[in-house]
Amino acid sequence: MHHPEVEIAHVTSHSFTGKRYSSVYPNFNQRFNGICEEEDIEKLADDSDVIFIALPHGIASKKLTKEILNKVKIIDIGADFRIKNKKTYEDWYKTEHESPELLEQSVYGLCEWKRNKIKDTKLVANPGCFTTCSILSLSPLVKENLIDLSSIIIDAKSGATGAGRTLDIGTHFTECNETTKAYKVASHRHTPEIEQELSEVAGQEVLLSFTPHLIPMQRGILATCYANLKDSSITYEEIKEVYNKYYGKEYFIRLTEKGIFPETKWTRNSNYCDIGFTIDRRTNRIVVVGAIDNLIKGAAGQAIQNMNIMFGIEEKAGLDNIPISL
Amino acid sequence: MHHPEVEIAHVTSHSFTGKRYSSVYPNFNQRFNGICEEEDIEKLADDSDVIFIALPHGIASKKLTKEILNKVKIIDIGADFRIKNKKTYEDWYKTEHESPELLEQSVYGLCEWKRNKIKDTKLVANPGCFTTCSILSLSPLVKENLIDLSSIIIDAKSGATGAGRTLDIGTHFTECNETTKAYKVASHRHTPEIEQELSEVAGQEVLLSFTPHLIPMQRGILATCYANLKDSSITYEEIKEVYNKYYGKEYFIRLTEKGIFPETKWTRNSNYCDIGFTIDRRTNRIVVVGAIDNLIKGAAGQAIQNMNIMFGIEEKAGLDNIPISL
């Protein structure tokens, strides 16, 4: 709501229809007086330049049509248009895809890697949180053919906001405070999303292991990525040069100095992705650690960044917060 | 202090000499009235049947001698006698070992795997917290030759008690709350300890990647272990059978059911190690997750277990707490 080029036309909600948004989120008192409306996508399409959709999977693909896309740009924060292969989507999401004809025109909105395509589309599939952090961390290595593609393991840690606000005993304070666990081991739906994008970067199929963990904190994703190096004599500096090649000029990606690994708090409340790495000479592996705020670069922030790109606005408009580490 | 066979003869402390123990730890009010004494190992050796030592590395190895070991049994919770190879110790700990002549008689006190040797020694090197959890999780697979030994990766998560009570800005509440980070990536001193023990189990040298992470919680270690399976057709049930072979009768190891992965809270305040696993068929990897309470099975609890074994006391005496998950 600080974005200089944006005016909010409508806010819709299924659970809170008719309520003041600030009565649901009182931190917005005296800052945003909008009322949560019932969703009517036709009306939204008529009144708006862009619609942000954040719905459980399977719903956005039901609602969206070519006619709507003729009237308005869409940034879908949900999962429906991320997986290009209909069968892969249906295998992992256990539901039929309702608008496969739109898959072709949707663009996977990982801004730093898809900027040109995002500019030209009307439908952006905003990436998942784990996927954003993982793909950004690994893509330069994949692109430059530095690692054995069959050796990739991503061990990711997420704060509890990753689970959303759905009522569930598993995300009760007393259940997830003071403990940590792995979940959806070898079966999390962000896996095919990461594989799709790294495969595109690699020019060949990539399969990998991905394990998410729940951490007792509000925000933040840390992805610890492992892969075998193809060249056992490559130096830290050579690899740093590769990261600089891809990210040196990226405003929202910050590379840490040698020996420093990112903490999630360094990115909190910002759209940054911080990345650090080391070479484990003894095992000839590289360990790359990426950190983001799952609610910003991993969701709403990247959605704004996508909007900025789609409309030709300065890419960091509305996204210029300095992270809050306390 | 609930142990039926134990009487505490002395408690010593460098920082709190002369203070009532319960004034330092007021939870012990009206339960333990001992005074922290200055350490005098000769006196302790004369007065006691067993001494528990918990000192920074390099100190215990200076203090211990064959003469002392003739008088008393020693359980060293520190690192000095864990690494059998003097050079390996010195490489990782950056200090000379002061009593290499004792290394041979010391026994690495991982109770479930070294019970017979522990019975017969006077010097037990109590394992580190990460190592206990990691070795217990992987040893059956290594012993039965089920995994590619060059493919082992251990991604571990620890609560903040793992760092001890030393004054350090990094463990201040405001610094480590609401964030997570990897630390000592590819350089943590528990690495050679895990490698030593898995190598012994394997009968050949094992090198692996180990990455610890700091989690904003008090207690608990979760070790997420990855390895490539040698036989891509092996079933969950076959591997479960292997775990049952080694741990089915172990009181302090609990195997979770298929599809369930341990949380650290299930072991909190207990001496249990909970272990679960799955096969990631797509990548032909096994993912094993182990959980312990770093202060109990990862430190003081295993030390008691070692004492019980050394003195022929029932192994679970004093260690029978049901975990507290809230």
Add this chain to the structure above:
Amino acid sequence: MHHPEVEIAHVTSHSFTGKRYSSVYPNFNQRFNGICEEEDIEKLADDSDVIFIALPHGIASKKLTKEILNKVKIIDIGADFRIKNKKTYEDWYKTEHESPELLEQSVYGLCEWKRNKIKDTKLVANPGCFTTCSILSLSPLVKENLIDLSSIIIDAKSGATGAGRTLDIGTHFTECNETTKAYKVASHRHTPEIEQELSEVAGQEVLLSFTPHLIPMQRGILATCYANLKDSSITYEEIKEVYNKYYGKEYFIRLTEKGIFPETKWTRNSNYCDIGFTIDRRTNRIVVVGAIDNLIKGAAGQAIQNMNIMFGIEEKAGLDNIPISL
């Protein structure tokens, strides 16, 4: 389940009927193999010496009858039999009381103050968590007529387990982590319970202000109690003498030394109530701080203590845990 005199005959549950208790609470794996049964109070009464009831208010008073109480002793952890005055109960709980005829024989189970009555009853109303901590903290002052009864203010802080396991957005991790709030200000149902008991101790009606707050931690209640002193020249030592008179021999109440105020962690996982106080000379007020573990002394622990008293078992049997401060 460590209690030397107890055998568990039945565990019942509405939500988990038919499930293994340890599948709901996996920390009990290999320690308790009971199945959650459907509740049938007649059957329970026939099979058991004592029934512990923990139900939402209004339900226990519907189920209990004189006939059942002829067969079995009851310890009700819920609120139905705490308030002796039917009208007061109905005013605060907004529901009719279904078995007012049992109110007379029920005993308010605050062990340290009602021991003799507890011995002789078949129906104990186990006190609430806030009330236990508040009444224990203030009763000696009230009993000895040291404070202005119209000046009592209790500002209490509770960990999130105080709210139980009911699904509610307010107790989601992301909602109650990293924040604190007052709730049910001047309207919390523990208020009339505290007033009833202090009135009985005072021999006259006591009205007071009580404000609970939610703290982002698992367990623990801290009650900060304020009252004006009647005698402005009374000394710390004189008041300490009063506390010693009532609590000096109580196993589960520990008085802190001058200048020391209890922290909730000093009582965690124990049945202790720790109490400290100071005189604020400038305002002629006393400030008393009491701390308990809300799940132990504030609920299940005190219920066990009540059982021990009712059956003539040693009062601390099964309750002898040393608090865990980490």
Add this chain to the structure above:
Amino acid sequence: MHHPEVEIAHVTSHSFTGKRYSSVYPNFNQRFNGICEEEDIEKLADDSDVIFIALPHGIASKKLTKEILNKVKIIDIGADFRIKNKKTYEDWYKTEHESPELLEQSVYGLCEWKRNKIKDTKLVANPGCFTTCSILSLSPLVKENLIDLSSIIIDAKSGATGAGRTLDIGTHFTECNETTKAYKVASHRHTPEIEQELSEVAGQEVLLSFTPHLIPMQRGILATCYANLKDSSITYEEIKEVYNKYYGKEYFIRLTEKGIFPETKWTRNSNYCDIGFTIDRRTNRIVVVGAIDNLIKGAAGQAIQNMNIMFGIEEKAGLDNIPISL
């Protein structure tokens, strides 16, 4: 660093002289490249329009002189110039005041109540965190003579950032996580500060009880304030009218609706103070709850607000963040 009218000339530090500010606080990477300089107040005074001082008590009063104040405006975030009465300062701070001649010209920088004086001074004493929240919550009641001045009790709760970054075992994660405690009961140095300002508002001396508590969270102060109402028939609406009179047009003060009490998270990362209250008819007390972010409205944010007032800049410039409740 987002302030449209501000350019940072120097950052000084005792502990980090010579280091890049962003190496100490890596969240500032690529956003602020300043180096921590050794402090030289003469040089700062020559180069700057305003100096923000944040030093332990007793130091700023040593450094500041009339000559410096002739050259530059000062906003002292420390305690040295808050207490106008030299003796009161020395009684509570146990140290002599080194520049009592400056006390008269210093203005207590509680913006909403001292705006006109702040405009005209060169030396602002920025209020403490507890004091800001407490005085804002109570002043309207005091000003309109609605409460018994001898009955005020403030029970305050603070996140751990309130303690600063000094190395201290008490603020280690494992010491202050999962617990709560009262500290400096009846002896905290913010007491005379609150009393001074409320006395000024009242036009007569006010003495009150103030008890701070440490809460396991990063940021936030909640002040629960109690006082006896002079008129037992006054209504909620009449009192709300009084609050509206003083705060209805204040940008940084938000009054909650009837029945709603502020949570600290509603103000997090913002300069807001949220205030709610209720009348406890049974005891004829009012309970007022105020919430702020201790690092913003309770420290740096109010300092910026003071700067804006001193320099005639729009009062909310650089302070317009929407609170972050997750």
